[in-house]
Amino acid sequence: MSIHPGTAAKRKAPDSRTATGASKKRRSPTRVNPALYLFPLPAVAIIAFFLVMPTLQAFQYAITDWNGFSAAFNYVGLDNFVRAFTKDSLFTNALTNNLKFVLMVVIAQTAFSLVLALLLTKNSRGSILLRALFFFPTILSSVSVAFIWKFIYDPNFGLANAVLGGVGLEALQGSYLGNNAQALYWVAVTQVWFHAGQMMVVYIAGLQAIPRELYEAAEMDGAGKWQQFKSITWPFVAPATSIVVAYTTVQSFKAFDLILGIAGNPPKQSLDILSTRIYSTFANSEFGYAAAQSIIFMAMIALVTWLQRRLLRLTPKGE
Amino acid sequence: MSQISRRQAIAILGALGFGATAAACAGPGGTTAPGGATGPAAPATGAITGKVSFAHWRGEDKVVFDELIKRFAALHDGVEVVQDISTSNDYNAQGLQKVRGAAIGDAFATFRGAQFKNFTEAGIYTELKDSKAAANYQPGLLSAGKSGESQLGLPYQVVFPMPMANADLFDKAGAEIAPKDWDGFLAMCEKLAASGVTPISWPGGDVGNGGQLFNCMIANNAPVDDMCAQIEQGKLKCTDDWFIKMLNQYKDLVPFLQPNSTGTAVEPAQNLFSQGKAAMLATGSYHIAAVRALGAQFPIELVFPNTSDGNGKYEGAYNATFILGVNSASKNQAAAAAWIDFLSEPENAAYYANQTAQHVSVKDLEYTNPDLKRLSPWLDKKTALAARFQFQNLDVRNAVEASATAVISGTSPEQAAEAAQKIVDERL
Numbered sequence: 001m002s003i004h005p006g007t008a009a010k011r012k013a014p015d016s017r018t019a020t021g022a023s024k025k026r027r028s029p030t031r032v033n034p035a036l037y038l039f040p041l042p043a044v045a046i047i048a049f050f051l052v053m054p055t056l057q058a059f060q061y062a063i064t065d066w067n068g069f070s071a072a073f074n075y076v077g078l079d080n081f082v083r084a085f086t087k088d089s090l091f092t093n094a095l096t097n098n099l100k101f102v103l104m105v106v107i108a109q110t111a112f113s114l115v116l117a118l119l120l121t122k123n124s125r126g127s128i129l130l131r132a133l134f135f136f137p138t139i140l141s142s143v144s145v146a147f148i149w150k151f152i153y154d155p156n157f158g159l160a161n162a163v164l165g166g167v168g169l170e171a172l173q174g175s176y177l178g179n180n181a182q183a184l185y186w187v188a189v190t191q192v193w194f195h196a197g198q199m200m201v202v203y204i205a206g207l208q209a210i211p212r213e214l215y216e217a218a219e220m221d222g223a224g225k226w227q228q229f230k231s232i233t234w235p236f237v238a239p240a241t242s243i244v245v246a247y248t249t250v251q252s253f254k255a256f257d258l259i260l261g262i263a264g265n266p267p268k269q270s271l272d273i274l275s276t277r278i279y280s281t282f283a284n285s286e287f288g289y290a291a292a293q294s295i296i297f298m299a300m301i302a303l304v305t306w307l308q309r310r311l312l313r314l315t316p317k318g319e
Numbered sequence: 320m321s322q323i324s325r326r327q328a329i330a331i332l333g334a335l336g337f338g339a340t341a342a343a344c345a346g347p348g349g350t351t352a353p354g355g356a357t358g359p360a361a362p363a364t365g366a367i368t369g370k371v372s373f374a375h376w377r378g379e380d381k382v383v384f385d386e387l388i389k390r391f392a393a394l395h396d397g398v399e400v401v402q403d404i405s406t407s408n409d410y411n412a413q414g415l416q417k418v419r420g421a422a423i424g425d426a427f428a429t430f431r432g433a434q435f436k437n438f439t440e441a442g443i444y445t446e447l448k449d450s451k452a453a454a455n456y457q458p459g460l461l462s463a464g465k466s467g468e469s470q471l472g473l474p475y476q477v478v479f480p481m482p483m484a485n486a487d488l489f490d491k492a493g494a495e496i497a498p499k500d501w502d503g504f505l506a507m508c509e510k511l512a513a514s515g516v517t518p519i520s521w522p523g524g525d526v527g528n529g530g531q532l533f534n535c536m537i538a539n540n541a542p543v544d545d546m547c548a549q550i551e552q553g554k555l556k557c558t559d560d561w562f563i564k565m566l567n568q569y570k571d572l573v574p575f576l577q578p579n580s581t582g583t584a585v586e587p588a589q590n591l592f593s594q595g596k597a598a599m600l601a602t603g604s605y606h607i608a609a610v611r612a613l614g615a616q617f618p619i620e621l622v623f624p625n626t627s628d629g630n631g632k633y634e635g636a637y638n639a640t641f642i643l644g645v646n647s648a649s650k651n652q653a654a655a656a657a658w659i660d661f662l663s664e665p666e667n668a669a670y671y672a673n674q675t676a677q678h679v680s681v682k683d684l685e686y687t688n689p690d691l692k693r694l695s696p697w698l699d700k701k702t703a704l705a706a707r708f709q710f711q712n713l714d715v716r717n718a719v720e721a722s723a724t725a726v727i728s729g730t731s732p733e734q735a736a737e738a739a740q741k742i743v744d745e746r747l
Contacts, residue, residue, distance in 0.1 A: 068415070069419060090742060154583070156583060176579075177582045180728060264408065265412060266526060280713065283413070284713045
């Protein structure tokens with residue numbers, strides 16, 4: 001049985017007046033039964049237990065040197081945070097890698113998914129089939145994707161070198177993930193392949209909501225395709241872009257399973273990103289330090305997302 | 320039902336939030352000191368019944384363990400052993416957190432080195448010094464499971480982290496399979512290359528397996544046996560001459576490795592070897608079963624890349640690992656200990672060894688597996704205990720080993736050594 005709080009209050013009001021008789025107080029028509037506040041209690045308890053508590057604990061652990069299993073530990077103040085930025089080249093390397101990775105993936109994935117969406121906006125049979133094809137990688141698990149691409153990139157038996165060899169481009173054959181200077185770019189290609197279809201769907205929804213009349217009017221005014229895109233499409237898909245950019249950013253920061261699947265555990269330095277570095281630090285029994293790294297990680301995602309929204313002006317005024 | 324006021328409801332929610340905050344502010348830790356004042360206790364005794372979780376990382380041995388479990392269950396009514404298997408990398412990273420508290424892992428295994436040390440410090444092992452099982456092991460191989468006077472774990476497997484060789488390809492090339500020094504090793508590689516095969520298949524894209532070669536390369540180069548422990552402590556440095564010499568020897572290997580070796584994962588490296596395209600697989604004897612499963616039918620030998628000038632201290636490298644233990648937090652220690660006893664009986668250890676093609680530390684057993692029989696002489700050779708497991712800090716280990724990979728990628732030995740030492744220095 002469902003209870004509508006407003007209805008319950010309305011029904012109850014005349015009864016209480018009759019019962020008390022002398023009471024002249026009138027209940028507000030929006031007043032709800034206070035017991036209803038207990039309904040969200042299970043959800044609140046779950047959030048408190050699984051989200052709030054661990055987050056608060058992370059802050060506490062971050063100022064200790066706890067190893068993850070001993071009863072003994074020391075409070076070290078902000079030493080862990082200072083260490084991360086000044087005395088740990090593995091952490092700063094992972095941070096640099098991660099920012100590079102985010103930049104590459106956000107630009108490539110946003111552009112690629114928008115292009116795909118523009119090409120496949122119409123609801124023709126061909127478009128629907130292609131949309132399904134491009135969306136398909138999204139439904140795969142990240143570990144499967146990692147193993148597929150690990151095979152593609154294998155320099156001995158892999159598909160990439162085999163294809164290049166097959167068409168006479170042996171000179172372009174390479175080591176891919178084994179080349180420290182290029183490895184991160186190859187993983188970025190995988191990440192874009194994995195998620196561009198999903199972002200394409202977001203863009204298609206945005207594009208299909210644009211009134212056709214605007215394009216017709218623009219055409220009558222003599223606007224070319226580029227001008228139509230610049231003046232109509234881009235402003236109207238800004239909310240979709242906002243979602244795509246924010247989601248891609250968070251996704252790229254947290255490409256943990258993809259990196260671990262494709263590069264092994266622990267990944268080599270050229271493929272180490274913040275989430276894998278934090279995992280390695282936990283595995284190295286430095287829980288306090290890993291908690292500090294996690295907090296920096298969290299702050300970094302928030303900062304980058306905020307900066308993006310400011311720079312791209314994706315947040316409409318008043319929101 | 321009496322009604323709750325809005326104020327009361329908010330108070331309940333507030334109390335919940337406060338409780339969560341207070342709980343979050345409780346100090347980390349909470350376990351008792353390992354072993355207490357008197358050291359770890361022996362496993363509890365009692366009826367051998369109930370469920371036993373056996374946590375380990377050897378997925379490839381699951382079927383063999385299943386058969387042993389069946390035999391164990393036939394001996395003890397009402398006992399059930401369940402294998403909780405993780406991949407080796409995950410087990411290395413999370414094993415302690417998984418086994419601690421004994422939700423899984425009434426009986427468990429650990430890697431030698433950092434993981435064994437952490438398990439010991441966390442008080443997870445029980446004392447097996449006077450156990451029936453310990454008496455079955457070769458005394459010289461038990462040291463990897465010792466902590467002070469306590470015998471906490473029983474290193475079950477003996478593996479040789481040395482390149483495996485396709486003896487047929489060596490014969491065909493006329494190459495010396497037991498080079499006496501570094502020049503001899505390079506000459507051997509030259510002959511193999513001249514015969515049209517890749518001399519060494521090396522999984523440089525896999526940190527764990529690619530790092531096994533390090534055990535051989537460092538054994539006769541380092542001035543002391545505990546070289547990796549000393550690097551970690553800052554007593555020896557990666558920029559020392561002996562270390563640079565070792566990195567230069569890695570550089571010597573480049574022409575003899577498969578192309579793009581730093582991007583090769585372990586499975587393709589195994590394939591190159593099992594298909595006869597490469598004469599050696601630079602991982603270790605623990606991959607014998609895997610390459611046999613891939614169809615390799617040639618006789619397999621082991622080759623020690625002897626980095627010395629002919630006067631090296633060691634003839635090879637070995638590791639005693641898969642250190643079996645009984646969980647101190649287990650509620651079924653009697654059955655867990657009985658399972659370890661069972662595995663350690665020569666008959667059962669022989670079954671495990673012969674089926675998985677791995678030597679074991681248990682004494683008085685007969686190897687019937689042709690690969691094990693062929694490689695058994697290595698058990699009596701003067702081999703160095705695998706050095707890379709001396710590292711207690713995994714970041715240090717990875718950085719030091721990565722210097723070798725960097726050299727193979729084309730970085731100069733001096734630069735690679737400096738980069739590794741920088742990371743070591745940051746962690747001193």
